[in-house]
Amino acid sequence: MQLETITANIRSRSPWEAIDLGFAMVRAWWISIYTPLAILLLAIITVLLLLVPYEFYWVSLVILWWLKPLYHRLILYVISHQMFGESPSWSASLKVLPDLVLHSGLFSELTWRRFSMSRGFRLPIWQLERLRGKDRRDRQQLLLANVHSPAIWLNIAIFSFQLILTVSFFMLIWLFIPEYYAEDLFYKLISNQLTGIGYSVEVIAVMGFVMVMVFLEPFYIAASFAMYLNRRTQLEAWDIELSFRKMANRLSKLKQALSVAITGALMVLFVTGISAETSYANDDYNEDTSVESSYTEHLSETRLDVSESRAVIDAVMQNEHLKQEEIVKRWRLKNNDLSEDESTPPWAGTFSAIFAMIIEYALWIAIAVGIIALYIYRKRWMPLLVRVPEEAEILKPDILFGMDLRKENLPGDVVAAASALWSEGKVRDTLSLLYRCALAQLVNQESLPLEHSHTEGDILKLSQSALSETRHTYLQRLTQSWVQVAYAHEYPSNERMSYLLGNWSSEFASTRSSSGEQQ
Structure with missing residues (x-):
């Protein structure tokens, strides 16, 4: 990594300033980011249209949403190269897709890590640093120490914006639907009973969902990458290192200029010294040392021995004005680094972590089963949402x-x-x-x-x-x-x-x- 080629102003920022820097990256490099992303999504949508029957269009939507980690890797590839002075073309970006699929932890991100709320921040550790195993966990724990909460809130904010824009787009289309047809359209949309204009509404709604997702995902990845760079700047002092390197470059240029100047001056002195007359020392010269001798005598009168100096210092330190003590009480966080109680067995920490992981995955499984059950039995509960006309x-x-x-x-x-x-x-x-x-x-x-x-x-x-x-x-x-x-x-x-x-x-x-x- 060559820090000299970095295109952003590297300095220590707050997490929210780093997020703003990420948004500025998207505004600056939007053509390089959105072009390969749009081509990739068009290819995936074409394959889904050919393979998935129209009656199961919702499966295509779920697949498009589930493949977000794949889009994230392509976006990060473009942004990371742009950050360090490179501008990859859309074809070059698409050519690295096989390597990104195989060597960036994509499988785990599509399975058990799919619902991680901080996956955008962890992505550079997988893709750019290529760390695995214990090294990756230690590195991830170190980098996430102070920015875990902002990383999660960034994910929540992007998801909220996506939901708001999608619903707004759908409601905008709803305004153009005739009133006599819009009464039961929502029920027909979910229960696959669309007719006539309903098919057009469905297609437009799907297009709106895809466009909103394509528009917002680069902002999420760019902001996460900016927080990652900011955290590394804080830990590794990138801003100080860059300042020293710039200073070294300036000094090297100044050194070259001084060398040329000194060489020129010596040549001038050498040329002028050849023609100068020889001068001899004056034997009658006597240097006036009266000032120096008087200063030395004054110091000799006030100077103390080492033992006497120590006694004077101790006497000064015993002064009441220098011995004032003040007790200040304030609230502070508990020290989590204290050693655990010796009565706690060593296996308790591992057991707690395993139990917490089991509970977490059980909750996700319960949510998934609930969603599937709602879809399977939709014919039983959805009529309750529809107003039965008299x-x-x-x-x-x-x-x-x-x-x-x-x-x-x-x-x-x-x-x-x-x-x-x-x-x-x-x-x-x-x-x-x-x-x-x-x-x-x-x-x-x-x-x-x-x-x-x-x-x-x-x-x-x-x-x-x-x-x-x-x-x-x-x-x-x-x-x-x-x-x-x-x-x-x-x-x-x-x-x-x-x-x-x-x-x-x-x-x-x-x-x-x-x-x-x-x-």
Whole structure:
């Protein structure tokens, strides 16, 4: 490590000043940091889109969030090189990924150390110092001695900002959603029952989460790295060492200048001395030593022997004004460095540490099991969060797609009326009647909350949870035939029409409506 090449002003700072220095690093080197990070995330997202089914999109989100330690190592690589005067390109940064994956403790950070609150501060010890085992633990304990609390609060602050920005982004998107669709959107978003515009909202929400994460993680790693450098500056006196090195450089330059000046002066004296006349000493000169002799005599009169000097010093120290004592009492922290009680067995410390670790991991496991249980049984507790509309609030539409759904305008025998139209060659009218009666049953018998804005595909998705598999399959085939006739002007085959007419009563017609007709 060459301290002379460091680009920051190295001095002893408080932890919060060091965090501010880290934020300034991101502002100064944001292009070098965000470019390789964005490329890496795009590659990971592409792989997840190809491998993970859309129904399990939440798995992709969990994987993106869980891989944060990998992004941290790439960010630290760029920042550490920029700090010491190097500017790696995005391709050079990505080329070192295999080495970072294998030799920077990534496996432990993705497993049992994933939930460490100070992992950002410990990362340089793993990645830059490459310490392992007892050396790493001792080094980590030394560096974290005074900054463990700020390192944890930095993690909490970044997480809070990420949560606030993500929720704010989602609420901003929510403002653009039509009111009639936004009522139960949150429930549908979690229970995978999205339709129509809900899919777009879901995609935008995921993009917002990823963008917020990409934006904030460099600030977290840069601030942690700045605290690490500040702690090393305090322990190893980097600022003093740099001052001495700068002073040495200035003195070496001054020394060279003085050497040149002295050499020039000697040459001038040598040249001028050749032509100077020879001078001789004056034998009549007598030096005046009266002042020196009088000063010596004065000292001899006041000077004491060693034993007498000691006696005088002791007498002075016995003076009352020099023997005043004052007792001051104040609160102070207990000395944790005192030796433990000899009655405590030597294995007690190890047992306590093991027991504390077991309790910690048990709590994390309990939290994970609780989250999994909440997801598995979400269909039981999530309806409690949704306001159940009263019967009076449900407005049943009378017309959908220009089709009249009122009971008084529907035939009593649907199959007979449709077969009559089919025998006359009116295929479009036949399918229109069947589809109109199907919509009427969904609205009147199944109380499905259909809206004027819903499409045929939206109706199929909404009816999936309300209909049995047999009825939903029939509705799917009927919808497909109706869409082909209405929009593509393609008539279904005779086999399809025979199926739709022959299986209306057995596969789709509601039992409640059938019983009503019989009465």
